[in-house]
């Protein structure tokens with residue numbers, strides 16, 4: 457399941473506001489996620505990160521420009537694309553086993569095979585013994601593991617993630633991030649990962665795209681040359697190259713965060 461390229465070219469997205477005005481969320485956004493690359497997008501709140509992701513997912517269409525996956529223009533939900541969002545997309549009335557198997561059952565894999573593969577994925581994410589639990593009987597970190605197994609079981613070539621660990625406490629987030637890189641390093645789907653957290657972006661990604669404050673445009677793209685396998689996310693953060701990159705990228709991102717903050721603070725005054 458090698459990853460495939462994601463190409464975003466000159467993409468602008470406008471929305472019609474409830475008062476009938478046209479609002480430009482992102483403007484002339486161009487960047488590429490190479491096959492098998494882990495690309496993180498950072499930027500201040502409201503700069504259009506989630507909007508960009510929804511255009512790649514096919515849930516929404518650009519007003520101008522094109523989005524392609526594997527050389528084909530995205531015109532709807534694309535096969536081979538998996539998702540993970542901040543809110544768990546687990547069905548509360550289904551067990552862990554049934555939730556993990558769901559993607560295969562939707563793809564008409566025979567039930568016996570689907571359940572067998574689901575058991576294997578549940579074991580890989582460290583939840584063996586919890587197959588018959590329901591989502592409300594799990595901790596936040598365990599629910600994320602179920603979501604990760606459910607996303608990975610279909611062997612996606614592209615994985616779209618929007619702050620998947622945003623709601624977790626700091627320690628659980630670090631553990632889950634380390635598990636995510638291990639899974640990704642083993643199979644290398646192309647990943648587009650949206651986050652507020654620059655440390656998380658540098659620790660995980662090969663490429664970090666910094667967006668400007670609204671309307672979002674690409675401010676700068678950084679290649680992250682920290683070698684792989686990277687090991688534990690907690691340890692990566694103390695490496696000298698990590699600290700250099702953090703300093704460099706933060707000096708670019710900071711002005712945008714401050715601009716976005718000044719705008720909202722101004723609006724609140």
Ligand SMILES: Nc1ncnc2c1ncn2[C@@H]1O[C@H](COP(=O)(O)OP(=O)(O)OP(=O)(O)O)[C@@H](O)[C@H]1O
Pocket residue numbers: 471472473479481499500501502503504505506507508652670
């Ligand atoms: N359907 C919509 N209709 C109108 N405006 C929208 C719509 N969806 C998003 N927007 C606006 O587009 C802008 C970008 O939103 P988006 O959610 O993409 O930002 P973001 O960078 O992901 O923000 P955050 O980091 O806070 O999650 C925001 O001002 C938002 O209000």
